[in-house]
Amino acid sequence: MKIKTFMLVVWVIILFSNFTYQDTKPGIDSLKEAFKNDFTIGTALNSAQIEERNPTVNNLIIQQFNVATPENVMKSALLQPKWGIYDFKMADKLIEYGNKHNIKINGHTLIWHSQLPGFMRRMQSTDSVKTFFNDHIKTVAGHYKGKVFSWDVVNEALNEDGTLRNSIFLQKLGEGYIAEAFRLTQEASPDTELYYNDYNNEQPAKRAGCIKLIKKIQESGARIDGVGIQGHWHLGKIPLKDIEESILAYSALGIKVMITELDIEILPRNFQGADVSQRLANTTESNPYPNGLPDSIQKQLADDYEALFKLFLKHKDKIARVTFWGVNDGDSWLNNWPIRGRTNYPLLFDRNNEPKPAYFKVIGLKQ
Numbered sequence: 587m588k589i590k591t592f593m594l595v596v597w598v599i600i601l602f603s604n605f606t607y608q609d610t611k612p613g614i615d616s617l618k619e620a621f622k623n624d625f626t627i628g629t630a631l632n633s634a635q636i637e638e639r640n641p642t643v644n645n646l647i648i649q650q651f652n653v654a655t656p657e658n659v660m661k662s663a664l665l666q667p668k669w670g671i672y673d674f675k676m677a678d679k680l681i682e683y684g685n686k687h688n689i690k691i692n693g694h695t696l697i698w699h700s701q702l703p704g705f706m707r708r709m710q711s712t713d714s715v716k717t718f719f720n721d722h723i724k725t726v727a728g729h730y731k732g733k734v735f736s737w738d739v740v741n742e743a744l745n746e747d748g749t750l751r752n753s754i755f756l757q758k759l760g761e762g763y764i765a766e767a768f769r770l771t772q773e774a775s776p777d778t779e780l781y782y783n784d785y786n787n788e789q790p791a792k793r794a795g796c797i798k799l800i801k802k803i804q805e806s807g808a809r810i811d812g813v814g815i816q817g818h819w820h821l822g823k824i825p826l827k828d829i830e831e832s833i834l835a836y837s838a839l840g841i842k843v844m845i846t847e848l849d850i851e852i853l854p855r856n857f858q859g860a861d862v863s864q865r866l867a868n869t870t871e872s873n874p875y876p877n878g879l880p881d882s883i884q885k886q887l888a889d890d891y892e893a894l895f896k897l898f899l900k901h902k903d904k905i906a907r908v909t910f911w912g913v914n915d916g917d918s919w920l921n922n923w924p925i926r927g928r929t930n931y932p933l934l935f936d937r938n939n940e941p942k943p944a945y946f947k948v949i950g951l952k953q
């Protein structure tokens with residue numbers, strides 16, 4: 587009798603688990619759940635997503651991600667369109683969105699040479715630049731005190747050879763501006779994590795410059811909690827060795843390592859990195875897959891993502907977050923940069939918000 591009851595229970599469990607399995611589409615799960623003991627999983631959000639305009643996209647975001655970075659709405663051109671006049675409307679909506687859906691917000695970004703307000707780009711006097719620098723950080727970091735989990739305090743301050751980029755900030759304020767940005771942000775928002783973020787900073791020369799930059803911040807007495815490796819990489823050319831060496835080297839500085847803007851470029855381009863001012867002309871060869879991705883490329887993309895996540899899992903004790911730069915292929919900035927109007931496929935979800943083979947490879951590492 588007892589055995590019979592036991593067998594019945596086992597049978598019911600098997601039947602039930604089988605039903606739920608089929609119910610939720612085989613294999614489809616949630617990245618944030620799968621990696622919850624390893625690192626947080628983020629995405630970049632645009633205005634339409636923050637306003638929840640498309641319910642399918644919205645459900646996907648809520649299901650998959652537990653942290654988000656605004657793709658544009660916290661950049662200085664958008665937050666301070668006129669000198670001293672701030673527009674927090676859209677960025678405040680992002681904070682509400684995060685609260686509502688239990689998604690932590692990484693502020694992006696306080697000090698960056700791109701997407702600066704027009705008035706700022708034309709500034710000549712050192713005093714004006716200093717005023718902008720101080721006021722922007724104090725006002726924005728102060729406004730989001732206790733509301734954002736972290737800030738990309740400074741973005742892309744380095745050249746490829748590891749020297750400091752000749753930005754308006756370096757020209758007018760000298761190299762101390764970086765540590766000063768961290769000090770001011772900490773003062774305005776003491777409990778927020780503070781990061782330095784860049785692209786190609788897994789490459790040896792730029793990495794060496796980045797390490798120097800981080801050490802200078804630390805030596806100045808300001809706090810830095812982490813470094814972001816943007817992770818705009820290229821199909822079949824993921825620099826796994828450089829990435830691993832960088833994870834180890836940055837972590838040895840006592841800070842968190844994050845992959846902050848992950849996507850894999852599959853279209854032809856004659857340079858690497860993510861300098862938003864670089865643009866190329868549109869030709870017929872530059873957009874080879876307007877109607878869909880050949881299987882061989884889909885497979886390579888899946889293999890590349892799998893190799894990356896294997897590496898991230900190997901160093902999960904050093905990696906705090908992995909953020910994709912966009913929710914699905916249709917939203918990706920790579921459809922319009924560095925060439926406008928292309929059809930790109932860099933992410934884990936396709937234009938219909940369906941998971942791609944790459945998604946199953948990534949999540950398969952945890953199943």
Ligand code: XIL
Nearest residue numbers: 657658741785816847860861862919
């Ligand atoms: C990109 C956005 O995705 C685009 O919508 C915008 O037109 C340009 O900037 N490095 C960064 C991000 O730190 O802020 C950039 O985002 C991509 C490169």
